[in-house]
Amino acid sequence: MQLNTIRAGALLAGLSALIVAVSWVIAGVQGLQIGIVAVVGLNAVVCFFGDGMALRAMRARPVSEIEQPDLYRIVRELATQARQPMPRLYLSPTPAPNAFATGRSPRRAAICCTTGLLRILTERELRGVIAHELAHVRNRDTLVCSVAGAIAVAIVSLTALALLLPLGDSEDEDVPSVLGALLFLVLGPLAAGVIRLGVRPAREHRADRAAAELTGDPLALASALRKIDMGTRTHPLPCERPLLAAGHLMIAHPFPQRGINRLFAAHPPVRERIHRLRRLAQRWGTY
Secondary structure: OOOHHHHHHHHHHHHHHHHHHHHHHHHHHHHHHHHHHHHHHHHHHHHHHHHHHHHHHHEEEEOOOOOOOHHHHHHHHHHHHHHHOOOEEEOOOOOOOOOEEEEEHHHHOOEEEEEHHHHOOOHHHHHHHHHHHHHHHOOOOOOOOOHHHHHHHHHHHHHHHOOOOOOOOOOOOHHHHHHOOOOHHHHHHHHHHHHHHHHHOHHHHHHHHHHHHOOOOOOHHHHHHHHHHHHHHHHOOEEEEHHHHHHHEEEEOOOOOOOHHHOOOOOHHHHHHHHHHHHHHHHOOOO
């Protein structure tokens, strides 16, 4: 949608202006120059690597039709029905059941499923999940989510500076790790704030409804969400910093709801989503 394109541009422009302004206030002309270089670097990362960061964080690989013929058939049927280009398909080797879409436009889109997701869902449920991700692509939610995620990754990556700081003659190997953790306590909420600023929970409700309309089966997606929610409780994703900055792309929040992880939660409650889908099914007479 046009609104998401504008939101993505505004998010990137606003953060760029903030970096330049803060740099100028702190260090004058020299700081301004550093800020401009940092902004150019940030924009380059977002433009050229933003839509692939989540795939790399999930250690996803491209999957061929020979390997996953049923997955290709389902995606092709739904993409054709929705009159969208066929996205690239990736598989992430993790038992945590989840899926996400990424890409700056429908023609550059990719959908990634985890091995855990394919193992627990029926074909009917998988169709609901794929339709949900295709809705995100069509609405260009993937654009603003990729921009927000890339900025968040850039922010949390600054914690690596702890490894470069001169620490005198200290031989304690744990010092950089402690400093990195302290930096994350400061930068983590900032990264989470960027995600929350660019990503609205309502996008999941819109994608759920669009998926139900595309498949004509709201209860299939509701059943899939219930299984995914249960699966993420027993097999949550590890709370690694690149993954935390990519969690908002998933169909359901993939981390335990505790500590700083809660700051990165950008999804509405699964129970609420299931309730809405069941109401749709009752309204359509498919319950």
